[in-house]
Amino acid sequence: MFSFSRRKAATVLAAAGFAVAASFTAAQAEYPEKPITMVIPLGAGGSHDLNARVITSIIPTYLEQAMIVRLTPGAGGQKGTQEVANAEADGYTLLFTHNYIDMLQQHVETLPYNPNEDFIPIARINYAPIAVVVRGDSPYMTMDDLIAASKADPGGIQMAHSGNWGALFVPAAQMMNALDMQWNLVPYQGGGPAMQALLAGDADVTMGFPSTLSGQLDSGAVRVLATAGQERIYDDVPTFGEIGVEGDVGFMHRVVLAPAGTPDDVVATLTAAFQALAEDRTFTRMMGRLGETIEIIDGPAYQAMRIEQNGNYEVLVNELTSQ
Amino acid sequence: MIDFFIEGFGMAMRIDTFVVMALGLFCGMLVGALPGFTTLMAMAILLPISFFLEPIVGIPFLLGIYKGGMFGGSIPAILVSMPGTGAAVATSRDGYALTQKGKSRKALDMALFASVFGDTASDIFTILMIFPIALLVMQFGPPELFAVLLMSLIIIAATSGSNPIKALIMMLLGLWLASIGTDPLGGVERFTFGIFELKSGIPLLPMLIGVFAIPEVAKVVMENKKVRQLATVMGERLTFREFGASFRTVCRSTVIGTSIGIIPGLGQVVAAMMGYSAAKNASPTPEKFGEGELEGVAAAEAANNAVNGPTMVPLLTLGIPGDNVTAILLGAFVAQGLRPGPQLFEEQGAVVFAILIAMVFANLMFLAIGYLSIPIFSRLVTIKVSVLIPLVIMFAFAGTYVFRSDSTDLLMLVVFGVFGILAKAAKFDVMPLVMGFILGPPMEYAFGQTVAMTNGDMAGFFLGERWGATAVLMASPFIGYLLWKRMQRVPTD
Numbered sequence: 001m002f003s004f005s006r007r008k009a010a011t012v013l014a015a016a017g018f019a020v021a022a023s024f025t026a027a028q029a030e031y032p033e034k035p036i037t038m039v040i041p042l043g044a045g046g047s048h049d050l051n052a053r054v055i056t057s058i059i060p061t062y063l064e065q066a067m068i069v070r071l072t073p074g075a076g077g078q079k080g081t082q083e084v085a086n087a088e089a090d091g092y093t094l095l096f097t098h099n100y101i102d103m104l105q106q107h108v109e110t111l112p113y114n115p116n117e118d119f120i121p122i123a124r125i126n127y128a129p130i131a132v133v134v135r136g137d138s139p140y141m142t143m144d145d146l147i148a149a150s151k152a153d154p155g156g157i158q159m160a161h162s163g164n165w166g167a168l169f170v171p172a173a174q175m176m177n178a179l180d181m182q183w184n185l186v187p188y189q190g191g192g193p194a195m196q197a198l199l200a201g202d203a204d205v206t207m208g209f210p211s212t213l214s215g216q217l218d219s220g221a222v223r224v225l226a227t228a229g230q231e232r233i234y235d236d237v238p239t240f241g242e243i244g245v246e247g248d249v250g251f252m253h254r255v256v257l258a259p260a261g262t263p264d265d266v267v268a269t270l271t272a273a274f275q276a277l278a279e280d281r282t283f284t285r286m287m288g289r290l291g292e293t294i295e296i297i298d299g300p301a302y303q304a305m306r307i308e309q310n311g312n313y314e315v316l317v318n319e320l321t322s323q
Numbered sequence: 324m325i326d327f328f329i330e331g332f333g334m335a336m337r338i339d340t341f342v343v344m345a346l347g348l349f350c351g352m353l354v355g356a357l358p359g360f361t362t363l364m365a366m367a368i369l370l371p372i373s374f375f376l377e378p379i380v381g382i383p384f385l386l387g388i389y390k391g392g393m394f395g396g397s398i399p400a401i402l403v404s405m406p407g408t409g410a411a412v413a414t415s416r417d418g419y420a421l422t423q424k425g426k427s428r429k430a431l432d433m434a435l436f437a438s439v440f441g442d443t444a445s446d447i448f449t450i451l452m453i454f455p456i457a458l459l460v461m462q463f464g465p466p467e468l469f470a471v472l473l474m475s476l477i478i479i480a481a482t483s484g485s486n487p488i489k490a491l492i493m494m495l496l497g498l499w500l501a502s503i504g505t506d507p508l509g510g511v512e513r514f515t516f517g518i519f520e521l522k523s524g525i526p527l528l529p530m531l532i533g534v535f536a537i538p539e540v541a542k543v544v545m546e547n548k549k550v551r552q553l554a555t556v557m558g559e560r561l562t563f564r565e566f567g568a569s570f571r572t573v574c575r576s577t578v579i580g581t582s583i584g585i586i587p588g589l590g591q592v593v594a595a596m597m598g599y600s601a602a603k604n605a606s607p608t609p610e611k612f613g614e615g616e617l618e619g620v621a622a623a624e625a626a627n628n629a630v631n632g633p634t635m636v637p638l639l640t641l642g643i644p645g646d647n648v649t650a651i652l653l654g655a656f657v658a659q660g661l662r663p664g665p666q667l668f669e670e671q672g673a674v675v676f677a678i679l680i681a682m683v684f685a686n687l688m689f690l691a692i693g694y695l696s697i698p699i700f701s702r703l704v705t706i707k708v709s710v711l712i713p714l715v716i717m718f719a720f721a722g723t724y725v726f727r728s729d730s731t732d733l734l735m736l737v738v739f740g741v742f743g744i745l746a747k748a749a750k751f752d753v754m755p756l757v758m759g760f761i762l763g764p765p766m767e768y769a770f771g772q773t774v775a776m777t778n779g780d781m782a783g784f785f786l787g788e789r790w791g792a793t794a795v796l797m798a799s800p801f802i803g804y805l806l807w808k809r810m811q812r813v814p815t816d
Contacts, residue, residue: 043647046647046650049367050367050370050654053367053370053371054371057371069368071727072727072728073523073727074522074523074524074727075505075519075522076505076523078522078523079522079523082519108510109510112519155778156778158776164508164510165510184775184776186772186775186776187508187768187772187775188772189588189768192643192644192645192650193587193588193643193645195641195643196460196461196587196637196641196645197464197465199461199641199643200462200463200464201461202464202465202776212642214662214664215641215663215664215665215666215667216641216642216664216665218662218664218666219664219665219666221641221664221665286371286374286658289374289657289658289659289660290654290657290658291657
């Protein structure tokens with residue numbers, strides 16, 4: 001009995017000693033020493049969710065720790081964003097969001113956090129340029145036709161979008177501003193239903209990302225009239241630049257943010273891991289299969305873009321809401 | 324077409340397809356049975372696995388999770404009155420009443436048979452009619468959706484109980500609760516009193532568990548019987564005769580569910596309720612519904628599973644996902660190099676048919692998996708009541724919390740639990756409340772879209788361009804009145 005309890009005591013002691021030793025080495029050890037949570041302020045099954053599933057299944061190779069996706073939808077993305085804003089700035093809670101939630105919402109609503117001061121960008125994963133789409137049998141053969149028709153009949157053209165201040169609404173609004181025309185903006189619950197409205201004839205025009213369009217394009221069900229940016233995506237389709245819509249219009253950037261105050265070495269580790277994804281063959285193959293690009297840029301470079309977006313969106317919202 | 328079908332049939336006959344499908348079905352059922360865990364989450368997490376499998380293996384795996392999860396949701400609904408999704412609400416009504424009578428096995432068997440029948444029939448119908456359905460889907464826009472949702476609410480209120488005034492009061496309360504939060508169209512906050520937690524509205528899960536499970540727990544506790552009867556028996560299995568007696572109901576619900584599946588944006592909740600209401604209306608003894616009628620379980624389950632077939636149509640023919648589940652499937656298709664859309668059938672027709680045929684076989688396989696699993700699940704109610712009740716309470720709270728890790732939801736659970744207990748005491752049915760709450764937001768959204776589409780000329784728009792929606796709107800009050808009158812007629816014998 002005595003010997004038994006002594007052995008037990010010895011075991012306990014050894015275990016305790018090991019735990020202390022482990023925690024001591026852990027304190028010395030490099031970040032990350034436990035799994036990292038990546039919060040998505042959106043629901044399950046969306047394109048952000050799919051992107052995140054691919055990222056989190058590959059990035060452990062470089063971080064040597066698991067990365068867990070936590071979906072926190074609600075209040076148009078504010079719920080998840082607030083959660084990360086309030087989280088400890090230790091690099092164990094990250095936010096995977098996009099530029100409209102990140103930079104535009106502050107001009108539309110009162111937020112329970114300050115996006116400019118509460119976050120620092122870690123990496124932009126990729127971005128998607130939007131395309132202006134009409135039905136295959138639409139009378140508008142070119143963007144000029146559509147613009148002329150829109151100016152001739154202000155509000156007569158029905159434009160289906162994926163929700164107010166969302167990825168289709170904002171470029172449409174920016175376009176209306178830049179080209180001095182008026183569309184009747186009708187909200188749908190997502191890009192899919194908006195596309196269906198176009199195909200069914202309820203809407204005259206909508207927008208979509210090329211990765212989701214190819215099936216419709218190949219069959220001739222839809223026609224692309226213009227694409228975002230300065231470089232042509234389709235050989236015979238003009239860019240926003242060519243039709244007179246300049247600037248960072250119509251791009252959805254998927255970005256990873258961390259709470260402000262995250263230590264520099266932690267930021268450096270995370271940055272290196274995200275940069276490494278671009279070279280990872282499994283990652284590029286899986287993203288390619290999803291039809292997503294990989295255009296990783298680091299935090300400081302994206303921060304400059306955030307500041308520009310902030311200014312642009314402020315002007316846009318002021319112009320739209322003052323009417 | 325026929326040769327694609329035959330080729331696809333050959334492709335689907337693979338042992339690894341069947342093995343992963345069985346795995347998906349079983350895992351899906353377990354996940355679906357746990358309140359708070361959704362099949363959607365399970366599918367999203369397991370999606371990357373499918374990237375590494377062949378299309379004819381990976382996609383049936385995901386479909387298995389989905390189908391297993393659908394049935395899984397009805398297990399807690401029947402056993403402990405804890406529907407984890409809106410689709411299981413109608414099932415829990417008669418299902419839990421049967422459990423209380425000691426017939427939980429019969430209820431689970433009926434749910435399984437009706438689900439599998441409804442799903443299989445609608446899948447086969449979809450395979451045969453995929454292109455006509457694709458054309459039909461296009462006829463439904465926001466005005467039609469609004470009209471059908473409004474009609475559904477009227478039918479639910481009219482058929483829910485003997486007192487339509489009480490049902491209407493509860494439904495209006497549900498509609499009001501649904502309006503709390505941020506207005507989905509204008510972005511204006513309503514009834515939030517500046518509380519951030521209310522900004523995204525009241526979540527569904529705490530309400531479902533609160534108003535359905537908590538009052539039943541409270542009832543058992545307050546009655547304080549030494550040995551609760553139901554706790555000792557799980558009863559016999561369903562007989563073939565009993566299924567035969569409900570067969571008409573199952574068929575009716577399958578037709579209703581399939582039709583509702585064709586209308587984009589309606590979904591399983593409406594299907595289950597409409598199937599249930601129709602069965603109640605057609606029954607010679609409508610007053611028995613809600614008291615433990617096997618037909619009630621059959622009606623709800625056949626209808627909500629029959630939605631599955633047609634919801635695949637916009638995904639396959641247009642490449643447009645109608646909901647989150649089909650969005651994940653779209654991801655799986657695309658990752659396999661299959662681009663759903665008009666050309667998919669021309670280029671990869673055999674693969675598409677192989678997947679659709681695998682879907683039908685998944686149903687048949689689930690019949691066996693479910694049948695063998697039911698005795699294990701129904702053992703739950705044989706646990707001693709002093710253990711079962713704390714377990715149910717634990718699952719109620721844990722499930723609510725795990726859903727989105729928000730402690731406010733626990734508070735909501737308690738509030739709705741107390742509300743449910745009071746409503747039960749005052750003999751108010753909570754079903755119309757929940758249906759108003761679930762169907763209110765899509766109806767409001769569809770109405771807002773319609774207003775935006777009309778450009779100000781509402782009457783002209785409806786009468787001139789949308790005669791289908793107009794007809795449904797005109798007919799709704801009469802249908803509601805006739806159903807109510809029928810419900811009032813108590814059999815004389």
